Amino acid sequence: MATKLLLTFAICRLIVTVGLTLDPTELLLLGVDAQLSVDPTDVKAASLDFGLLTGAQLPLAVMHPASSEDVAQLVKAAYGSNFGFTVSARGHGHSINGQAQTANGVVVQMSGSIGGSGVASGRKPPYPRVWPQERFVDVWGGELWIDVLRSTLQHGLAPKSWTDYLYLSVGGTLSNAGISGQAFNHGPQISNVHELDVVTGKGELLTCSEEQNSEMFHAVLGGLGQFGIITRARISLEPAPQRVRWIRVLYSNFSTFTRDQEYLISLHEQPASQKFDYVEGFVIVDEGLINNWRSSFFSPHNPVKISSLEPNGGVLYCLEIAKNYHESTASTIDQEVESLLKKLNFIPASVFTTDMPYVDFLDRVHKAELKLRSKGLWEVPHPWLNLFVPKSKIADFDKGVFKGILGNKTSGPILIYPMNKNKWDHRSSAVTPDEDVFYLVALLRSALDNGEETHSLEYLTNQNRQILRFCDEAGITVKQYLPHYTTHQE
Numbered sequence: 001m002a003t004k005l006l007l008t009f010a011i012c013r014l015i016v017t018v019g020l021t022l023d024p025t026e027l028l029l030l031g032v033d034a035q036l037s038v039d040p041t042d043v044k045a046a047s048l049d050f051g052l053l054t055g056a057q058l059p060l061a062v063m064h065p066a067s068s069e070d071v072a073q074l075v076k077a078a079y080g081s082n083f084g085f086t087v088s089a090r091g092h093g094h095s096i097n098g099q100a101q102t103a104n105g106v107v108v109q110m111s112g113s114i115g116g117s118g119v120a121s122g123r124k125p126p127y128p129r130v131w132p133q134e135r136f137v138d139v140w141g142g143e144l145w146i147d148v149l150r151s152t153l154q155h156g157l158a159p160k161s162w163t164d165y166l167y168l169s170v171g172g173t174l175s176n177a178g179i180s181g182q183a184f185n186h187g188p189q190i191s192n193v194h195e196l197d198v199v200t201g202k203g204e205l206l207t208c209s210e211e212q213n214s215e216m217f218h219a220v221l222g223g224l225g226q227f228g229i230i231t232r233a234r235i236s237l238e239p240a241p242q243r244v245r246w247i248r249v250l251y252s253n254f255s256t257f258t259r260d261q262e263y264l265i266s267l268h269e270q271p272a273s274q275k276f277d278y279v280e281g282f283v284i285v286d287e288g289l290i291n292n293w294r295s296s297f298f299s300p301h302n303p304v305k306i307s308s309l310e311p312n313g314g315v316l317y318c319l320e321i322a323k324n325y326h327e328s329t330a331s332t333i334d335q336e337v338e339s340l341l342k343k344l345n346f347i348p349a350s351v352f353t354t355d356m357p358y359v360d361f362l363d364r365v366h367k368a369e370l371k372l373r374s375k376g377l378w379e380v381p382h383p384w385l386n387l388f389v390p391k392s393k394i395a396d397f398d399k400g401v402f403k404g405i406l407g408n409k410t411s412g413p414i415l416i417y418p419m420n421k422n423k424w425d426h427r428s429s430a431v432t433p434d435e436d437v438f439y440l441v442a443l444l445r446s447a448l449d450n451g452e453e454t455h456s457l458e459y460l461t462n463q464n465r466q467i468l469r470f471c472d473e474a475g476i477t478v479k480q481y482l483p484h485y486t487t488h489q490e
Contacts, residue, residue, distance in 0.1 A: 035064035035123070036106070046107040051096030052381040053457075057103040060085065064109050066123035068197050068205050068231035071108055075229070076203025078105070089229045091142055091169025096384050097484035099225065100172075108229065110142025111169045126232075130155045135237045136194055141171030141230040146363060148235065153359070158240035160186040164280075164415075165365045171230035176482055177222050177430045179419070179440060181278035181322065184265035187423030189235075190221040190430060197232035205231075222430030224483070241277075241324030244361040245337055249319050250350035254398045257281070257317040260344045261418050262391070262437060264321065268420060273336050278322035283402050283414040285315050315402050317416070319346060322361065381447040381457045385464045386481040389441050390433035391418065393476040397441065400470050405463060409454040412445035431479045440481065443467075 037043075038061050047056040065071045071089075078087045086105030093100055093111075100107070110125075125140040128151035135157060139148050145159075146166035152158050162180045163173055174196075178189025186192060195209040198220050206228075208217035219227040251257035267275035323340075325333045341351070372378040389397050402414075418439050424432055432438055443464070447457035471478045 035066065035070075037062045037064060042109070046090060046093075046109060047101060048093065049090075049096070049098060049100055050094040050382055051098070051384070052379070053096060053383060054098035054101065057098060057101035059088070059102050059105060059107040061106045062109050063106050065231075066125055068199065071229055071231055072199045072203050072205040074106060074108065074203075075199050075201065079202050089141075089171065089225060091172035092144060092167055094165075094168050094172065096382060096482060099484070110140075110171060110229075110231075111144060112142070127151070130157065130237075132157065136234050137237055138232060138234050139170050141197075141232060142169050144169060145173070146366070149359065149362065152237055153240055156240055157237040158358075159189070159192065159235050160238050161189045161192050162362060163189070165369075166363055167366060167369075170233050170235070174221060174230055174233060175223060175225045177424075177428075179481075181280040181320070181417065183419045183423065184279055184417075185268045185275070185277065185423070187425075188222075188430070190428055191423060191425055192236040193221060193233055194236060195232075195234035196220060196230055198228040198230055200228045209234075218425065218427040219429055221425075221428040224429070227429070241358045242326045243324070243330070244278075244356055244358050245323045245325065245333055246354050246356065246361060247321050247323075247337070247341075248352045249321075249341075249344065249346035251317040251319065251346055254315070254317060254402075255395065256345050257319065258394060258418070258439075260319060260346070263343070264340075265418050265420055265437070268423070273332070274340075276321045276340060277324045278320075280320040280415060280417040282318050282320065283315060283410075283416055284318060285402060285406050285408055285414075286410050314408060315398075319344070320417075324358065377446065377448070380449075383445055383447055383457060383460045383464060384482070385443045385445075385467065387441045387467075387471075388432050388479040388481055389439045389471075390435040390477060391437040391439065392435060393474075394439050396474055397439075397471070397476055400474060401441075401467055405466055405470060407454075410443075410445065411447070411455050411460060412443070415440060415442040415444065433477060433479055442481075 042062040043058055044056070046062045047058045063070070063074055065074075075087055078085050086102045087108060088100055088102035088105065089108045089110055090100035091111045095101075125142060126138075128140075128143060128148055129138045130152055131137065132155045137148065137152050137157075137159075139151075144167055145163065148170065149158060149166065161178065161182050163178050164180050173189055174193065195207065195212075196217060198206050198208055198216060200206060200216070206213050206216055208214065208220070210217065216227065220230060251260075261279060261281060264276055264279045321340075323333065323337055369378060406414075416439055418437050421432060421436050421438060424430060445460050447460050448455040453459050468478075470476075
């Protein structure tokens with residue numbers, strides 16, 4: 001009874017404070033267990049995202065659900081409300097353009113607690129449940145991938161496909177695609193899902209899969225959150241490797257670089273001993289970048305000088321590859337890696353190799369995050385631009401963007417790697433170029449207020465527009481990944 005009075009007080013305070021023309025009894029229909037919070041710390045935290053491009057969007061309240069039913073109850077109340085209010089699902093808040101924000105509604109905080117105490121009921125979302133024999137795991141939509149990994153490793157298993165950064169929610173990445181260097185082999189994360197629980201825009205709770213509610217299943221995967229909120233996902237697993245041999249090699253010629261990348265991803269049907277498990281790469285147009293946080297793989301005691309490598313057009317390209325193995329097969333890993341490297345045409349003196357536990361490799365970007373946070377360089381605007389570029393136009397993109405528009409300043413890492421379209425399910429909502437092979441080009445820049453024009457948010461945002469305009473004029477039919485479209489035509 002005391003908890004219910006507390007919730008009533010909180011909602012009435014919300015109504016008075018913001019002047020919301022919403023009948024308080026409608027929100028009370030959510031019930032005490034829904035953990036509706038108007039705590040200022042909660043509200044402020046939910047008003048921002050990783051991009052920091054849209055400014056603070058203060059929600060009216062933040063909901064901390066403990067079950068799919070809690071989410072369904074909220075959405076059903078919003079849908080049936082006489083006055084109406086918006087609902088936005090938020091995972092770890094890693095959206096770039098405010099997709100997880102709402103200014104006049106309720107943010108559903110799917111991933112843990114982000115701030116204040118809220119309205120504590122003691123209930124929490126379900127923990128991951130691993131099915132070792134069937135090799136899948138059931139996870140809450142707000143579960144972070146790092147926690148999924150920790151749970152499955154207890155059974156010697158792990159998901160097959162990843163993102164570079166593991167502190168993202170399952171529902172968040174599945175609403176986009178979820179890609180990293182394993183995608184050429186296993187496809188994106190959305191190609192490794194058996195089943196979903198989804199709350200629709202009417203507040204209906206549906207279980208969907210290939211066999212059950214299949215249209216909803218494929219629509220939600222890569223659907224940008226427009227078809228429903230993912231509250232549970234059943235993820236495919238495989239035996240977890242123990243260690244990773246991680247290798248970086250450099251190229252000064254773009255066509256040689258892409259030819260080798262495309263050769264490596266063509267091996268996806270080969271036995272494990274005859275292919276790498278991870279293929280990525282990045283572009284270096286700034287000598288400082290090769291030795292910076294993303295490229296900390298290179299020794300700071302022996303920095304790489306771009307000028308000594310004779311780059312073509314002032315640009316270098318780094319191929320990043322990795323091979324998983326178990327300690328029981330460690331005796332053959334050197335031979336397998338050497339056999340694969342012999343078929344590549346990188347700069348001979350540019351091989352950089354390290355060996356580490358599998359978990360450390362997957363969680364490598366988090367270490368970089370901690371360094372950036374310590375320097376105050378994490379919570380800054382991130383005008384990221386992620387593009388899928390068809391294979392037939394990647395050389396034109398290199399000439400016009402890497403060797404043209406970008407100049408010699410990048411303000412952040414630029415990833416580039418190819419993927420096989422046949423590893424993507426065409427029935428999903430994810431949009432990719434209409435070619436058998438296409439590239440991810442990810443310009444992961446950070447805007448800094450340090451007096452340098454090329455680091456400013458305005459400069460980088462305008463440069464993103466210039467890149468998109470160039471692609472349009474050059475007939476490069478790119479598709480945006482993690483898109484932010486503002487018109488129906490787009």
